[in-house]
Amino acid sequence: GAVVSQHPSRVICKSGTSVKIECRSLDFQATTMFWYRQFPKKSLMLMATSNEGSKATYEQGVEKDKFLINHASLTLSTLTVTSAHPEDSSFYICSATSRGRAHEQYFGPGTRLTVT
Amino acid sequence: DAKTTQPTSMDCAEGRAANLPCNHSTISGNEYVYWYRQIHSQGPQYIIHGLKNNETNEMASLIITEDRKSSTLILPHATLRDTAVYYCIVRAMDSSYKLIFGSGTRLLVRP
Numbered sequence: 001g002a003v004v005s006q007h008p009s010r011v012i013c014k015s016g017t018s019v020k021i022e023c024r025s026l027d028f029q030a031t032t033m034f035w036y037r038q039f040p041k042k043s044l045m046l047m048a049t050s051n052e053g054s055k056a057t058y059e060q061g062v063e064k065d066k067f068l069i070n071h072a073s074l075t076l077s078t079l080t081v082t083s084a085h086p087e088d089s090s091f092y093i094c095s096a097t098s099r100g101r102a103h104e105q106y107f108g109p110g111t112r113l114t115v116t
Numbered sequence: 117d118a119k120t121t122q123p124t125s126m127d128c129a130e131g132r133a134a135n136l137p138c139n140h141s142t143i144s145g146n147e148y149v150y151w152y153r154q155i156h157s158q159g160p161q162y163i164i165h166g167l168k169n170n171e172t173n174e175m176a177s178l179i180i181t182e183d184r185k186s187s188t189l190i191l192p193h194a195t196l197r198d199t200a201v202y203y204c205i206v207r208a209m210d211s212s213y214k215l216i217f218g219s220g221t222r223l224l225v226r227p
Contacts, residue, residue: 004159006159032213034213034214034215036217043203043217043218043219043220044154044160044217045217046214046215046216046217049212049213049214091157093159093160095159095160095215097213102209102213103148103150103165103209104162104165105162105213105215106162107159107160107161108159109158109159110157110158110159112157
């Protein structure tokens with residue numbers, strides 16, 4: 001299957017700072033990328049859908065000003081957690097797909113964010 | 117809300133077939149059934165999908181009942197590396213491509 005990478009894999013930041021997570025599709029052009037968060041022993045929760053060149057669509061209850069998503073190219077989407085707080089500590093996972101791969105989404109390995 | 121119901125956990129012996137059930141009684145005619153799995157602390161991995169017919173690939177088989185209200189994912193010869201959480205998801209082939217994950221089934225493959 002296709003390869004999706006995330007960087008960093010782990011990050012620890014102080015409360016009040018911002019942190020950026022990158023999601024890259026390495027071997028295909030991802031017209032759509034998704035961002036999920038996952039708490040320990042819980043399922044994945046969809047945060048937003050990101051289409052290349054347009055504004056992200058956020059799921060209900062997700063603060064768009066706190067979780068800034070940019071999808072400036074067909075291979076890169078970024079999630080910036082602004083003014084992070086300890087409750088933002090979570091496992092953030094991205095996925096990517098394209099029109100030609102509508103039945104398959106390829107997930108990144110995840111980024112574990114810890115806010116102290 | 118997730119449209120599927122799965123057992124919380126299951127286990128099977130290594131080398132045996134693992135049969136993971138999923139109920140999707142409210143599935144619409146244009147919705148597909150997808151299976152993904154997530155090994156601990158990794159991103160989910162696509163396994164298989166189907167609409168009406170049974171499907172098989174190198175990883176698994178998917179059996180969908182004739183009324184499409186339930187399905188079973190079959191791992192024919194489970195290995196220890198198949199220990200993971202398995203998610204059954206129904207989704208229409210619209211332009212959003214969104215996957216909404218339910219609670220999944222935690223499969224433990226025993227040596």
